[in-house]
Amino acid sequence: MKTASGAKLNIARVLLLALFxxxxxxxxxxxxxxxxxxxVVMMHETGHALATLLVGxxxxxxxxxxxxxxxxxxxLPPGWGAKVLVYSAGYLGSALAGGGLILATFRFxxxxxxxxxxxxxxxxxxxFYAGDLFTLLFCVGTALxxxxxxxLLPVSVVDLVNLFLAAFSALYVLFDLREGLWNPxxxxxxxxxxxxxxxxxxxxxxxxxxxxxxxxxxxDGIRAVFDGGPTAAPASVWNHARLYFATxxxxxxxxGWEAIDAKRQAMGLPAVAEEYARYVEASGLKAARAxxxxxxxxxxxxVDGDRAEFETVLLFDSLDDIRxxxxxxxxVAVFYPEDDRYLIERxxxxxxxxxxxxxxx
Numbered sequence: 001m002k003t004a005s006g007a008k009l010n011i012a013r014v015l016l017l018a019l020f021x022x023x024x025x026x027x028x029x030x031x032x033x034x035x036x037x038x039x040v041v042m043m044h045e046t047g048h049a050l051a052t053l054l055v056g057x058x059x060x061x062x063x064x065x066x067x068x069x070x071x072x073x074x075x076l077p078p079g080w081g082a083k084v085l086v087y088s089a090g091y092l093g094s095a096l097a098g099g100g101l102i103l104a105t106f107r108f109x110x111x112x113x114x115x116x117x118x119x120x121x122x123x124x125x126x127x128f129y130a131g132d133l134f135t136l137l138f139c140v141g142t143a144l145x146x147x148x149x150x151x152l153l154p155v156s157v158v159d160l161v162n163l164f165l166a167a168f169s170a171l172y173v174l175f176d177l178r179e180g181l182w183n184p185x186x187x188x189x190x191x192x193x194x195x196x197x198x199x200x201x202x203x204x205x206x207x208x209x210x211x212x213x214x215x216x217x218x219x220d221g222i223r224a225v226f227d228g229g230p231t232a233a234p235a236s237v238w239n240h241a242r243l244y245f246a247t248x249x250x251x252x253x254x255x256g257w258e259a260i261d262a263k264r265q266a267m268g269l270p271a272v273a274e275e276y277a278r279y280v281e282a283s284g285l286k287a288a289r290a291x292x293x294x295x296x297x298x299x300x301x302x303v304d305g306d307r308a309e310f311e312t313v314l315l316f317d318s319l320d321d322i323r324x325x326x327x328x329x330x331x332v333a334v335f336y337p338e339d340d341r342y343l344i345e346r347x348x349x350x351x352x353x354x355x356x357x358x359x360x361x
Contacts, residue, residue, distance in 0.1 A: 013106065013163070020167040028175075034066070036165070038138060040094055040172040041070040042125065047093020048072035048086055049129060055082040060332055061131030064138065073131070073332060073348060080198065087194045091173055098169035105162040114162050115150035119143045217252050219244035226263040238263060253307075273308040276342040277301065280310065283336045288314045293321030315355070322352070 027033060041064045049059045052074040064070040072090075076082050104110045104117075126139035149161060177192070204210065221242035228236045240259065246252035261271045270278065277299065285297045298313040316322050322330045333350050 016160075017163060017167050020164045021171055024164075024168050024171050033168075034068075035138075035142065036168050037068050037172060038064055038066075039142060039165075040097075040169050041068055042122070042139070043094045043097045043169060044090040044176070045070040045072045046121070046125060047089040047091075047096075049074065049125075050093070051086040051089030052076060055079075055085055057082065057086070059129055060329060062125060062129040063131040063135045065134065065337070071131075083198055084195065087191045087198065090191050091177065094169055094173045094176070098166040098173075101162050101166035101169070105159055105166075111155050111158040111162060112150045115146045115158060118165075119147040119150065122146070215247070217246050217249045219246075219252050219256055221256065221259065224260065224263070226260050226267065227269060272342070273301070273303070276308070276310070279338060279342065280312065283338070284312065284334060287334075288325055291316065291321050291324050293317035293324070326350075 024033065042062075045062045045064065049062055049072050052059050052072070055077060057074050057076040060073040060075070062070070062072045074086070076086060101114060104114045120143075122139040122143035126136050126143070130136040130139055149158065153161070221240045221244055223237055224240040225237055240263075242259070244252055244255055246255070257272070264271060264275075269275065280299060285299070288294050288297055293316050295315040295317060297315070300311040300313070302309045302311075314322075314325070316325070319330065326332070326334050330352070331349050333346070333348055335346065339346070
């Protein structure tokens, strides 16, 4: 059988690729596949990093976590186009990596070079951009495993490894997109949400001529999470057994928020906004007050419809004191591992002011 270009189609490899996809789908939730998932997350974040450098920006750090989340913190030059390219590059990076693995392995017969290239890529990320210890250890450990494989495995086995990595990478992109489109919590953090805001899709959908055609919003509340979301231990999930219907999505979110708070109260837990306020106190504010040059902390809260907004003000004597708290790059916001449990939006940078007047009572 031949392709449209006249090249001979290798049926055995196509069937093997299909087999690998089936295996990945069957064992998708197995902990055995976690390292591969984290590898693809690193590909995703590397796509953001490369695009940042391409548009003339600077990459501050890249991190991944066991829960398969990842972040690429960077400074971008002003302009709409740079943001669109960088926000798109995560999905594109993972997809192109899968295609590149297949092409390099079977068209150019560079099997060992492919694994060796992956090894060098991970070492480069560990050296220049790893933002925490877990990311550093994962990159170095995985690079070591791939390097040993490139050196010792037979070429036929290396081909199979590359094909499986390619199939898994492409499949993960689809799952990543699905999570970003259908999971309402993940959607708020996703690249798709950032692109939607940049491309004015929410504004277009809100136009009366379009919004008037939206008849009903439906919220699935059959099983709900009251603590530790968006993913949580079974003990934090309850059978709410409700379906909510509304013509106003903000009102619908508000009702869902109230239902969760009611369940939390019944379980002896504070309301979501109250819990976050306590969390901020125990994490960021405590760390700030430990700096000798700290002169006070202030947290502002504003409830707006279906969400609560928090603004944190920290007072320090000098820029050196700020660096002691935030690190060398004082323009990058400080976040903590548990922030993902609460935040649906976050500002990646901070602003600095000098105290112009002091009022004493």
